Amino acid sequence: MIARQLKALPDKPGVYLWKNAAGAILYVGKAKTLRSRVPSYFGPDAESTPERSALVRQIADLETIIVPNEAQALLLENNLIKEHKPRFNIRLTDDKSYPRVAVTVTEPFPRVLVVRRVNIPGARYFGPYTDVATLRQTLKIIRRIFTVRSCHWDLPHDAPNRPCLDYHIERCRAPCVGYQSEADYRRMIDDVLLFLEGKTVDVRTRLRERMHEASQRLDFERAAQLRDALKWLDQLEQPQTVELVGGGDADAIGLARDGDDACGVVLRVRAGRLIARDHRFLENVEHEAEGAVLAAFLMRCYLPLEARARHALLPFAPDDLDALQQVAPDSDWHVPQRGTFAKLAQLADQNARHLLDSLKIESFDIDERAADPVFALGRDLGLAAVPRSFVCIDISTNQGRDTVGSLVWFEAGRPKKAEYRRFRIRGAPQDDFAAVHEVVTRYLSRRISEAKPLPDLVVIDGGKGQLGAAGDAARALGQEKLPIVSLAKQEEEVFLPGRSDPLRLSRRSPSLKLLQRARDEAHRFAVSYSRKRRAQRTITSELLAIPGVGPNRRRVLLERFGSLAGVKTATPAEIAALPGFSTTLAERILERLNLRP
Incomplete structure (x- = not known):
């Protein structure tokens, strides 16, 4: 068929x-x-x-x-x-829960509402607001600056007999009982719409004109209300976050993806100012091309947005760009290569990466609660025993110097810092495989000699070569049955002994997330130790290069002043007061240290 x-x-x-x-x-x-x-x-x-x-x-x-x-x-x-x-x-996360601001412009006395569905005929919608805090701040500002009614009366056909509390606290001018005309209320709603569109300069101009008109009519109470609104707008004005060439409006679109997930971001710039950020998450994108994912985000998330700017700044050209231009002929699509526009597009990409990383962290926590990652790890790796305790080993070096190894211990899926170990590599400092072999050999030998239990699993940060070096070290100590795997960073592939092809776990797998967490912790521990070694070497070499300063005097100086910077800021009298130091030596030390760049 x-x-x-x-x-x-x-x-x-x-x-x-x-x-x-x-x-x-x-x-x-x-x-x-x-x-x-x-x-x-x-x-x-x-x-x-x-x-x-x-x-x-x-x-x-x-x-x-x-x-x-x-x-x-x-x-x-x-x-x-x-x-x-x-x-x-490609799937979008459900947007039914995202609220929007609706302005019922078809009513004689429009209202400003928060809605979750677009079902009010003729209303103007702004949003959706994926950040609820931004929505609350927007409503707070509108209610403080503008006297929009909050009641649900069907004005002017259905109205109360007297004003409500909002009138008495100056949050409404009571159009319900005729204290405010329909024309005056409509001018105020026009200002609300301009404000929601981000055109605060136009709003300020209109408010100032109406304030002067009220003063000329001797309506000083109304003029004072408009003056207070202007003060609030002045407080809202922040230094320009993004200055566009010549000013103007633009929407900067960013995209980040990780495995099966992606995040699209729209930064709204109005009159040269960054005023808002919208974002949406997408799923099922792991095997889709970059252009296809961006095109899906533009069609399903960006084009339905209210009040889009004419200039849309893209990180790269999406698929079906010609069709997009036909669908949205009022938009100018740009892929900026340099200048302010390019910086704005980079900022959008950075926001997308930040939001996606936050989603990953949250999903990691959720997955940890929903399923035990330790049991999942044992199942996915095909281990005979559940790896309730496992270690992860990483090597860190600084251009072939200060090469160190780190070992972190995880118990029941969580770090156990009392079992952390660090190693100063004694062998070939520039041979990563030899360094892994040395760390595994020294660690297992120590555990065996002290009759301490071995971990259920050893994880190596690296690929096939590092895995082979660790396996050779374990076999040399008679521990050929000890499970050892390696995790390669670039593609997050897991290598197992005896298998030519790596194991590719789902990016959402609790097992992979646990391995990544251990790998990142081992890397952090190794880097911090390598930096400490480099700092100690630098301090030692600078002090010991001074005639008259040996290991003992160097130790006294560091114990008294805490660091090389502390020694540099000391006075000759403070150094000379130390045991074994004279004024001449103190002056020589400061002279030599302060001459160094």
């Missing part, structure tokens, strides 16, 4: 829907030409990724929809994905 459908495909743009035997939609895609794109799923690349392989195995039916052009295909694909949420498409 599929074969017959493939032969009948037209050479036209359109959308295709892969379905399983039950009729459920598995994947929605678009094509510039259906005849060329759809059969490629059964070509040589059908097994290129695990997801593609799983999709092809479940395909039982095909549905195609022809459209006039590629831009229409892009729009239809986006609508169908939102409607059916196919399993194999």
Whole structure:
């Protein structure tokens, strides 16, 4: 059946829907030409990724929809994905819980509301606000500067007999009982809309004009209220975070991805000022191209946003850029290479990376609570015993000098710092494999001689070479049955003895996250020790190079002043007061130290 459908495909743009035997939609895609794109799923690349392989195995039916052009295909694909949420498409996290600010501009006396669904006819929406703190701050400012009514009366048809408390505390001018005209209230709502769009300069100008008008009418109470609103706006004005060339509006879009997850960010710049940040998380992107992920974020997250700027700054060109330009002809898409725009695009990327890292940390904590990562680690590595205790070893060097090794101990998935060990490498300092061999040999020999239990697992930071060196050291001590694995940083691959291909764990796997946590802790411990060794060597060499200062006097100086910097700031009298020091020697020490750059 599929074969017959493939032969009948037209050479036209359109959308295709892969379905399983039950009729459920598995994947929605678009094509510039259906005849060329759809059969490629059964070509040589059908097994290129695990997801593609799983999709092809479940395909039982095909549905195609022809459209006039590629831009229409892009729009239809986006609508169908939102409607059916196919399993194999890039997924967005659910945005139903993200609140928005709605201004009911079609009402005679509009209200400013917080809503979670776009279902008020004719309303202007701002958001969604993924940061609730930003939403609260925005509402607080609106209610402090503008006298927007908070009641739910259907004005002017349905109204109370007297003003509410908001009128008496000057938070509302009581349009409900006729104290404020519809025209005056509407001018205030126009200011609210400008404020929500980030055009605070225009708001200030309008408020100042109305303040002068009130003063000329001798309405000093109203003029005072507008003056206070201007003061609040002045307090809101911060130094320009991002200064655009010549000022203006722009949206900087950033993207970060890690494994199966991605984060897209939109930095909103209005009148040369960074005023807001929006972001969304995406899933199921591990085997998608960068351009496809960015295109999905732009179509499903950026284009639906209210009040987009004309200039959109992109980190790189997305897939289907020509179609995007047809879908959104009012947007100018740029990939800046230098200057302020490029810095702004980099800032958006940095925000995306920060948010994605935060998501990873949160998901790590959630996974730890949801499932015991220690048992998962034993299962994934195929160990005979659960690795309730394991160690991780890392080597750190500074251009071949101050080479050290570190060993951290994890018990029940958590660090046990009392068992941390560090090693000063005695052998070849520039041979990483020899350094791993030395650390494993010294550590296991010490544990065996002291009759202390060995860990259930040894993890090495490195690849096949480091794993082989550690295995040789263990076998030389008769510990060939001790489980040893290595974790390579670049692709986060786990190498096991006797296996030529690495083990690739899911980026969300509790096992991988536990190994990464141990690896990062071992690296931190090794780097801190290497830096300490370098600092000690530097201090020792500078002091011992001074005639008359030997190891004993160097020790006395450091014990008294704490560091080389402390010695440099001491006076000759303070140094001469130390046992074994004279005024002449003190002056020589300070002269030699202060001459050094």
